Amino acid sequence: MVATASPATRRGWRRYSSRTFYLFVAPWVLGFGLLTALPLVYALGISLTNFNGVSDRWRWVGLRNYAELLGDTDAIASLLRTLAYTAIAVPLTVGGGLGLAVLLNRRLKAVGLFRTIFFLPSVVPVVAMAIMWKLIFNRDAGILNAILEKISVTPISWLVDPNAFYALIILTLWGLGGGMVIMLAALQGVPSELEEAALVDGASRWRVFRHITVPMISPVIFFQVVTGVIASFQVIIQPLLLAQTNQVGRVAEVPQSTHLFMVQVYQEFFSGNRYGYGSAMLWMFFLVILAVTLVVLRSSRLWVYYEVDGEADR
């Protein structure tokens, strides 16, 4: 059903042919329909059933899954935990990335080396990241407790409650170099005349940073906040892989404090075989993420500065 007979095609000039356009974008349009829209609609469909993933003997249950979800204290708790994780991890990663970028945006020797060292962790695949940090957080053999012992702190069990939450935050922060690189590029785009003029006028370094540099790069900070929020809502692999798998087999018992919402969804699907209920959770989560994203987007007019003279379109 590609729109071949749109008004634009009748102009007769091939350059403006809708058909050519749709031929080129067809892979994405079809892919979006088949691999994004269809699964979402399908999930909405099974969220209204008691489907268990195997049996064909399912039936419609209306909104019962959603009603159950509203009273499901475990699910609500994991949702709140996810919000807390986001509220802590995003400011720390964005702020940390900005801080490192400011440090590196100076005429120093070996800046390139430092930039590489800070950026490298953000390209490490999540599986390797989890393995590396489990070696560090290891209660007996890990280096973190060894260092802490030097300053006579008794060994801490990092990967169980309640510390697992902090371990997860630390692991997240290790990857903030990706944001740093973007901030650094943004800082280098700030015209130095502005800052220098303010310095000449007697403004302090901090005031220049606060009232000139930060507003100038606020669109980039904003973008980092938006993508950071969306990314931290999705976190599932880190808690699964950081969980201690002491027992035979792979069923990891994820600690309460890192039991984020997607972990809960995953378990409803694959441990509980409750596909209908799990899908209802996915849809509710979708709406929550949408709402939070819209709130963040709306907030932008309060603190994001956009240049209006169109100079950005060079």
Next chain:
Amino acid sequence: MTLTRRPRPTAGVTGTYLLLMTLAVVFAGPFAWLVLAALKTKTEWVAIPAKMLPETPRWDNFTAALTEINFPAYLGNSLFLSFLYATLVTLSSAAVGFGFARLRGFGKRPLFVVLLSTMMLPQILTLIPTYVLFARAGLVNTYWPWVLWGLAGSPYLVFLFRQFFAAIPTELEDAAIIDGCGYARIFLRIFLPLSKPVLLTSFVLSFTWIWGDYIAPALFLDPDHTTLAVAISAFYLDPHGNPDDTVQAAAAALYVVPVLAVFLFAQRYFIRGIVSSGLKG
């Protein structure tokens, strides 16, 4: 003008260096600890109090990592899937990006808005329903999902290509059109050859996505057909069924080294990909 960017006094330079060096140790520490763990014997690893360095570096863990599980087979699966996906997704995203940058069509603007919003859509939401659908279609435990994901293009890479193509002057294609050249030829003969750096960026980025992905292979593939990422996360067990830390460390080192190497060689392509999407988003 840019040469005299910051004619700044040297106040606090020493302090900055100290801070940077401390941070560098913290950021590089996990890599060092991984390698040290991989070079230790099991008794050295569990020794109390923990030791920093192994008595003598041992490579046994690396040979064990390669032989305890079918490492070459998983490596092959990872390479194959990453290569397959990166090739398909790069070509398809380039074509779609070209469409959005250079062609006019009915409904192009709303379609582009949809594309940009899917960049914001958490992928994890669609993954599980996709799994359920694909399981019913018999596509689980095949590589077809990656073919489909590749063909569909990635909104992020489409955006990358669109930005690049939109900046190319129209004279080139005007001349080609006057010469009677169709858009397929213009795309293949003019725009693709011009976009080698972006093609490379796209290929490198998408290759590392699949190489590093855990959740999709864990869901869609059986243990025999899975990728290195899944294999190293769970398959190294000692005879009692407990995780074999030192061997796993060696395997993880083997698994990240190619990523780091590619990154160090192609650093500017990585950074370009990250920065251009982050700045212009």
